[in-house]
Amino acid sequence: MFERTLQDLIRGLRAHKASSRAQEDAFLNEAMGEIRDELKGKDMALKAEAVLKMCYLMMLYPIAPPAGFAFHVVETMSSARFHIKQLGYLAAPMAFSGDTEEVVLTVNGIKKDLLSPHLPIPPLALSALPHLLSLTPSLAHTFHGDLLLLLTHSSARVRKRAVLCLLPAWEAYPDGLREGFPRLRERLLDDDQSVVGATVGVVMELARRQGGKNYLPLAPELFAILTGSSNNWMLIKVVKLFAILTPLEPRLVRKLLPPLTSLISSTSAISLLYECVRTCIVGGMLDPDRPEGEALARVCVEKLGGYLRDEGGDQNLRYIALLAMVKITPTHPHMVAEYQDEILQSLDDADLSIRMRALELITAMVDRDNLQHIVDQLLAHLAPPEDESPPLPSAMSSLAAVAGQQSVGKASDVTVTAQSISSSPSYRLLLSQRLLDIVGHDTYVNVTDFEWVVSVLIDVAYVSNVDVGSQIRDMLLDIVGRVKSVRPYAVRVLEKVLGDDNLRERARDKTGEDGLLEAAVWICGEYASDIGSPLSAISNVLSHSLPLAGGNVISLSVQSVAKMFGFYAASISSRWSADLHTECKNLVASIRSGLEPFLAFPLIEVQERAFEITQLLAFVNADLTNHVPPKVSKPIESIPGVEGGFEESNDDDSAEPPYPKSLFLFQPLFTSHELNSVAYMAQSAVRIPEGLNLDHDIVPNAGFSADIDLDDSESEEERGEVHLGEGGGAGMDELRRVLREQDRERKGKKSKGKGKKVEGELTAEEKAEKAKRKAARRDKLKNDPYYLFDKNEVDDDVDNIPIVRLDDAEMAAAEAPAPTKIKSKKKKAAPPPEFDRAGEMPEGATPLPKQEARPLSGLAAIDLTAPAAVSREGSGRFEEYTFGDDGLPPREVEVQTASATPPADNEAGTPVIPSPSSADVPANEEAVKVVKVKRKKGSKKKSAVA
């Protein structure tokens, strides 16, 4: 009888919260049952209350609404009563999902409410509309006209809501942008400030989604707002919007600098000040070529640095200062570098957010000089703070409690949290990854000492305690591959790593050591010539705990042992002696026993490798056992050539070598080709062999039509064969047999001749016919949006494409200056090591194809240039954008487009007129004039691009 209101429901929930979970669930079920009944009932007030209760429950619990809930919401939405209607519109975003069919039922009701003459009604509908539009894009088309109508509503409250609805509407219905853009533009001049604010917000979002190109024509209005308004919120938005626009229109910079500078110096709102600074940075206003740009940069950095330096100051300001400094670092690294200490300090901050920002900033700041310092700092963060804290935390805390009951206070609190942050795995992972990124940035451009890098990598593997193993492994392999000079050092250090049994144990739980281990195993095998003592290295690799490791490590180890043995065996041949003979025999035996567990290993790769090596060793073993040192004890001076050493040594029968020939069995297996790093895009630079024509049919006519023709004719004849008739006695049968035989003979001849003829015909007509067909097909496919057309095919003359040829020599020349510059700058620094930065290219590589800027696809690209066209035809009076104060003649706003993307003529449907004098041809106004602005040291050059 007594229906629960929302308040009752909440009270009930709160009463049951204290009790058990089961009771709460029971209460919930009961409430849900009531809601279901009330929703079905006739009473609108009850229904509305039930809708409200349901919304409340949906917010708190992950429960699905009862079936038909959306329909009941539609009912409440269409109620004539204000409070029920408002409730319906409140519930609508929660009740409807993308597949809710009931949305269709709402269309008429919403339309009616939108156009309702009663002021409080349209805002209700408008407030729910964005969500509905994003759910059901098809609605956008329906409501678009109404929204445009509401843009000129008499009430500002309706206008501003309608403006905000345009964003989701246009997202769902991009073509509406063309129609509505002029109307949106008018709203920028609205009398009501909040309407203008909403409009600026919408323009901002549109510009972020599409790029600012379409909105450059709005610059005059926005500029007026910037200088005229005093609403901070709006100013912030406008300033942020200009940050998107200025990179597209460099002339805006000069126009904007005075107002921004005055805002920076005058405003009391730090938020606005910060956004101005940020826009100066992001908008490219700190051009070092200009004197005022440099000064402005100085001001900006000092403002930001002030926030950073302010001890005990606002943490929020420190955060955003770090955020903005990331942006300014690429252009003015030296200014940011002045605050390096503060930034490094921020890494110790108790606040994770600030740490992460500082980390990001540091990543951007790294250069040749500070790399080691910064990496050492980061490593210090990774290293466990003190060994005392983990084992006995209780004792520590109790001691601390005894020491200073109250006085410990906040300071220790902060350090505790700081430590806990350092130990949080995700933060450590981030830190380790950043550290590795810093070192490896741009193929080690900042690295001067690769031995140091190797040791850092090993340190990271030891202390990071997070899963960065694969990254460490890849970097180590990359470095030893590229930097020849570091190989001896790396092998020496990694050999020690191999001997660390603890490491093996830890490597099993994916905490960075696994990658190190894999790298160590591989590198020691590959560069076995640098190993100090191959015997111990082999026994370390084949340690007794190896079977416990992962298959990856085992297969690497097996291979590595073979490599090391190969090197060892080859090296002892020159000083062959009886001692070495036994040593070698023992080694072979130990390797064989070490490999034994893997002969039945479940992983096929491990098993196969183990078998191969064991078999080869068996051969070596037999050779060693049977070996009798020749009587001639003349030592052999030179080891036979390593390449194919086995056969060669076989060859010289005259002087039997004093060592067993099988010592050279292994080495040639692994040393035939040196492993180098492969250059970027090397695969695509492989030259296409002469005479390779992929367009040429291997089987003419794809093997189809000719055969089919033959088949057809044959079957026809066969049919004829069948019609010879049946019956008629033995004579007739004989006749038929003869006829058939003749027929078969004739046919055989014919088909042979025919086949020849067909082939001949094909080769004769092929070219003309096929070329024609191909051209036709190409033409057809050109307009087919579903066919990915190879543009290069059209460019028949590939040689004419201007491509910068990247020769190895040139690359080296281009790279050379950097190191020498550093050397001259910094005398004490060791000369930068030579290393293979570019990587290996295939022999006779063709010049790298220039990476083409891929044109945008999808919605963002389709309507990119369209609004510009609309704005042109729509509101001509705004086109004149004059620069009063710097004496430039008034000229039309130039729409800058990337030269790679096709201009808007596809959209407008009319060809671009490449005449620069189209300003005085009003008839062609809808044709977008695409003018490329070229900037060359301040002087502007205007050229029309077709």
Add this chain to the structure above:
Amino acid sequence: MIHAVLIFNTHGKPRLSKFYTPIPPLTQQALISQIFSFISDRPAGVCNFLDAPELVFPAPPNAGAASNGNGNGNGGNGKGKSTATSTRDDDTRVIYRHYATLYFVFVVDGAESELGILDLIQVFVESLDRAFENVCELDLIFHFDEVQYVLNEIIQGGLVLETNINEINLCVQASKRNRKASAASANPLLPSMLVAPGAGRGRGDGGGGARGWLASIGV
């Protein structure tokens, strides 16, 4: 734009959640609890911006030109409808303020000014304060709908509608009066009797009964 506005108390109990980008309900719940756990871990006196390596906010389905960074991990991605997840590399930020027993959390993208949003949270709280007269957590608990209405006057569809507290308050009061009038009448109320915000400040309030709005018909 603003992706979400959340209010939860210091125990993580949601008091308001409003998502402006379509996110499946399960993901919403996961996100709320995730954000809460990060925020509640933060010591006092740190900044109001939440950055956490694990924090994953599902990207809006049509992020357009905005490039989504690496999608490492997808903790909050329950339903997986929007698989494109973005982390700190994207410009999505969580900005929050702590008032008494409540956290006010805004999830925004790079179009919003960080400090500006902090001011906006203040505007929101002050508006609530005016709507409820010394707002406390209980007000928000028991007037969940009214909190939504107040928010509706400030933000619509993820974009800021109004930042002027007086104007917000006028609209909130007007709709409150309209609701009262509409609920109090026995008969279905004709929309013509509704009060436009700011129009009848002295007239409609207080009465609450039919007399109040009947009087307003005459004017």
